[in-house]
Amino acid sequence: MIEKKSNSAMDLETEIIPTKMKHKTERRRSSIFSLLQKKLKRQASEPGYFEPKKLNRKYSVDSAILSDYGKTNGVYKEFLLETCSDGVSVCNGELAGAASDSDSEASRGMNPPREDVSARKQDVIARIESCYVEDPDRDTGAQGELVEEVAEENKSLLWFLLKQVRPGMDLSKVVLPTFILEPRSFLDKLSDNYYHADILSQAQHQEDPYLRFKSVLRWYLSGLYRKPKGLKKPYNPVLGETFRCCWRHRDTDSRTYYLAEQVSHHPPVSAFYVSNRKEGYVIEGSLLARSKFYGNSTSAILEGCARVHLLPWGETYVTTAPYAHCKGIVIGTLSMELGGKVHVVCPDTGYHADVEFKLRSFLGGSDQTNAISGRIKKGKDTIATIEGYWDGKIDIKDKRTGEESNLLDVAILKEQRMTRYLMKIDSQHEYESQRLWIKVSEAIANDDQVAATEQKTIIEEAQRSRARNLAAPWEPRLFHKELHVQPPDGIIDQGWRYNHVNTSPWATDEQLEFEEDFVISSVRGSGHARAPDRPDARGLSNRASDSDSRDELAKRSSKTTRTLKQTLFSIDTALRDHTHAIERLQKTVETLNEGQHRVSAMRPQNMGRLPTTNHTWDLLGGFVLAIVLQALLNWLFYHKD
Structure with a gap:
């Protein structure tokens, strides 16, 4: 109970x-x-x-x-x-x-009243207009071959240069004569690609992914035609040197901001960031500049890429750069042209373009000068071909319809060129390019090669002294390096990223984007400027604002869907491979069993029967199958994106 x-x-x-x-x-x-x-x-x-x-x-x-x-x-x-x-x-x-x-x-x-927001916006605009001044240099160079006539007094300096070099060596440590220097820094020269950034804003209105890709390709080719007078090379930036400028859009009154920093000196790496989120694009990239000497010619090679983000569409376009080839250093006319094959790739849509910059042959005519040709593809299918001259006209032909049209005309582009604005000299920091090299540039402008060489030597010696006195590794001010950057196949990415990168679409409460002390932020409806937080050591940005969460969620969902499809396809392929391997192993075991039975049958009766081996082979097959399944599970659960 x-x-x-x-x-x-x-x-x-x-x-x-x-x-x-x-x-x-x-x-x-x-x-x-x-x-x-x-x-x-x-x-x-x-x-x-x-x-x-x-x-x-x-x-x-x-x-x-x-x-x-x-x-x-x-x-x-x-x-x-x-x-x-x-x-x-x-x-x-x-x-x-x-x-x-x-x-x-x-x-x-x-929340402050709307008058406060408007006042804050007007204050920012007034500060921008007081700090930035219009760039007076509007020279773009002439179409055709870029040739330098070397004066008699400078030929001895060329021989001085030749004594320092030998074929195949890197020219980064060679002291260059000042008469072949362009009076601006390499960080400044990289900004030439953005005088027609308004083409990217036009791409936002294209519903067809192919038309957007064409617009991005058109913008990319529009940044190549500017040339200095004669054959000139910009200054090599010193470690920690910075540069900033902006362009004002005529139609929308927005501004495109450009920031750059020399993040490494050996090897020389330049990182840059371009932003106009209101117009829908952000560009980030880094390039390693190296040069090779071949006897009578030399090449300046840029290793790295730029990433163009079209924010409303959540698409990223990766671009590479051609190299500059200078020939006639010892024999012939000193001239320069662009060469190599460049890539414009959009992994999100599957479109990519390969464009070849052709070097003129030894006996080639003027029709070969600055010529380019290329193809636009989606996967392995060729969609269109392009032909023309990077400083003239470029035509595109649709392979499906046979229709041929003009992709760009440099003569028309020059009339549509946006005005660039530079920071005033007295508002610049000590290591900003214009202020740092101002005495060298003034001496070159006055044709005083002696003074230019002396001032250039002072800057270079100060750079060496500062490098010797560094107690810890150099830490860039504006950029950090991401360790896990995965560019498309065949493209090198130096991996530097802006500390305050913001690739979220323009929010409805944002009023104005502006730059202050190398930080690009925006005036929001609350009346306060908002700058994106610096990513952590792993390069991960903090979460976007509530107004951007829906776009971010849609983008993340799209990427997750693509990743899931790729994972399922990989699993299916791996299962088929493992199945074939098991079948082959099973056939091998059966063959061994049959051979063992035949050997047993051929033995004399009085020797007795050998013990069967089926159990042993079953154990072996099970063990191998367990190893295969374990490897599959490890791949499935520990090698996801």
């Missing part, structure tokens, strides 16, 4: 405990929901709070609460939907975002 009672008590307790826990959980959820209900009622009772113009936040409740109580008690769910119907965003029965009481107070009364 005692055992029966105890068993009954245990059964009763077993039934009661889950029931208590269930009621306790329901009470907890009910209390949470009641608090939320009271809060929403209080907020709803305040006059004008849910007016669309004053609503700055989105609200959410826990999905578990909605899923449980939405089914059992329709009053709660109906109350939520009615309360939030005046302006709160509802998606699939859930409210997006979350707010605290302090957020509610901020959205109700802490």
Whole structure:
């Protein structure tokens, strides 16, 4: 009897405990929901709070609460939907975002009036206009071959240069004569690619991915035609040197900002960042400059790439750069042209272009000068071909329709060239390019080669002295290096990224994008400038704002879908390979078994039968199969993107 009672008590307790826990959980959820209900009622009772113009936040409740109580008690769910119907965003029965009481107070009364936002915007515009001045240099060079006539007094300096070099060596440590120097830094020269950045803003309005790719390719080719007078080379930037400028768009009155820094001296690496989020694009990249001497010619090679982000579409285009080839150093006319094959790749859409810059042959005519040819492909299929001259006209021919049209005309582009603005000299930091090299540039402008050489030597000696006195590795000011950068196949990425990179689409509450002390940020509707937080050591950016979350979620979902498809395809391929391997192993085992049986049958009867080996081979096959399955599981769970 005692055992029966105890068993009954245990059964009763077993039934009661889950029931208590269930009621306790329901009470907890009910209390949470009641608090939320009271809060929403209080907020709803305040006059004008849910007016669309004053609503700055989105609200959410826990999905578990909605899923449980939405089914059992329709009053709660109906109350939520009615309360939030005046302006709160509802998606699939859930409210997006979350707010605290302090957020509610901020959205109700802490925001400054619109006049303050406008005043803040006007203050920023006034500061920009007071710091930036129009670039007076608008020379773009002439079409055709780039030739340098060396004066008699400078030929001895060329021989001085030749004594320092030998075929095949790197020219980064060679002292160059100042008469072949262009009076600006290499960081400045890299900005030549963005005088027609407005072409990228036009690409945002193209619904067809192919038309967007054509626009990006057109922009890329539009940044090559500017040439200095004669054959000139820009200054080699010193470690820590910086440069900044901007362009003003005539149609939208927005500005494209360009920042650059010399992040390494040996090897020489230049990193840059370009932003106009209002027009829908951000560009980031880094290039390693190296040169080779071949006897009568030399080549300046740029290893690295630039990433062009079209923000509204969530697409990234990776581009490489041609090399500059100078010939006639000892024999013939001193001239320069672009050479090599460059790539423009968009992994998101599958389109890519290979463009070859052709060097003129020894007996070639003028029709070979600055010629290019290339193909636009999607996968392995050729969509279109391009032919022309990078400093003249470039035509494109559609392979499907046979239609031929003009991709760009440099003569027309020069008329549409945007005006560049430079920071005033007295507003620049000590190591900004123009201020750093100002005495060298002034001496070159006055044709005083002696003074130019002396001033250049002073800068280079100060650079060497500073490098010797460094107690720790150099830390760039504006950029950091990402260790896990995966560029497309065949493309080198130096991996440097801007500390304040922001590739989120332009938000509705952003008023103006501006640059201050090398930080690009924006004036938002709250009246405060917002700059993106610096990524952590792994190069991961902090989360975007609430207004950008939906776009980021869509982008992440698209990438996740592509990754899942690729993973499933890889799993299917791996399973087929493992299946074939197991089948081959099984056939091998069966062959060995048959051979063993034949050997046993050929033995004399009086020697007795050998013990069967089927069990042994079954164990071996099972062991091999276990290893194969373990390898498959390791690949599946530990090698995901």
